[in-house]
Amino acid sequence: DVKVTQSSRYLVKRTGEKVFLECVQDMDHENMFWYRQDPGLGLRLIYFSYDVKMKEKGDIPEGYSVSREKKERFSLILESASTNQTSMYLCASSPGTGVPEQYFGPGTRLTVT
Amino acid sequence: AQTVTQSQPEMSVQEAETVTLSCTYDTSESDYYLFWYKQPPSRQMILVIRQEAYKQQNATENRFSVNFQKAAKSFSLKISDSQLGDAAMYFCAYRRTSYDKVIFGPGTSLSVIP
Numbered sequence: 001d002v003k004v005t006q007s008s009r010y011l012v013k014r015t016g017e018k019v020f021l022e023c024v025q026d027m028d029h030e031n032m033f034w035y036r037q038d039p040g041l042g043l044r045l046i047y048f049s050y051d052v053k054m055k056e057k058g059d060i061p062e063g064y065s066v067s068r069e070k071k072e073r074f075s076l077i078l079e080s081a082s083t084n085q086t087s088m089y090l091c092a093s094s095p096g097t098g099v100p101e102q103y104f105g106p107g108t109r110l111t112v113t
Numbered sequence: 114a115q116t117v118t119q120s121q122p123e124m125s126v127q128e129a130e131t132v133t134l135s136c137t138y139d140t141s142e143s144d145y146y147l148f149w150y151k152q153p154p155s156r157q158m159i160l161v162i163r164q165e166a167y168k169q170q171n172a173t174e175n176r177f178s179v180n181f182q183k184a185a186k187s188f189s190l191k192i193s194d195s196q197l198g199d200a201a202m203y204f205c206a207y208r209r210t211s212y213d214k215v216i217f218g219p220g221t222s223l224s225v226i227p
Binding site: 030031033035040041042043045048050056058090092094095096097098099100101102103104105106107 | 122146148150156157158159160163204208210211212214215217218219220
């Protein structure tokens with residue numbers, strides 16, 4: 001079974017802090033994704049990566065950056081957390097070649113106070 | 114740009130009955146993938162079913178089946194013999210290729226009444 005893990009289920013941070021959210025997958029997947037999920041808005045793509053050290057902006061990249069130094073790990077960085085970044089963050093991975101479905105992590109509920 | 118619409122924010126169904134969740138999408142592509150994902154309360158999102166646009170036959174996975182109408186750009190999910198464990202948020206999603214980003218709809222919250 002594919003396993004996608006996220007470093008924290010719940011996180012509380014203060015405004016202005018630098019926040020790191022980590023995601024690890026164990027199936028050698030090419031693609032990795034970061035989404036934020038808010039009620040009524042569904043999943044919105046922040047960034048995705050289709051290979052190591054490659055990244056592309058999604059629909060809402062402002063205020064976020066990412067890092068993918070190793071194939072299995074994809075980090076989301078909030079440079080200076082703000083209250084409007086309070087949300088559920090979901091990481092996903094997908095194999096890439098010919099297999100289009102995504103596998104999701106359990107999510108991190110981030111609260112910025 | 115591709116979009117995915119789910120017009121039913123909330124739905125409910127009696128246990129053992131059948132329910133259909135609606136999804137429409139917009140694309141100019143002829144080949145693509147469509148998905149239904151399920152997110153139970155406080156649990157991980159999982160794939161329910163996948164449909165390749167080039168296949169005319171509707172996908173089926175046990176009690177879950179789809180009605181894929183390519184010309185109408187419609188992709189509905191039918192859940193038969195509903196069970197309490199089917200209660201969840203259901204997301205319809207579109208992906209052009211296995212390397213592209215995925216476009217999600219806003220979701221439908223399904224309640225199952227005992």
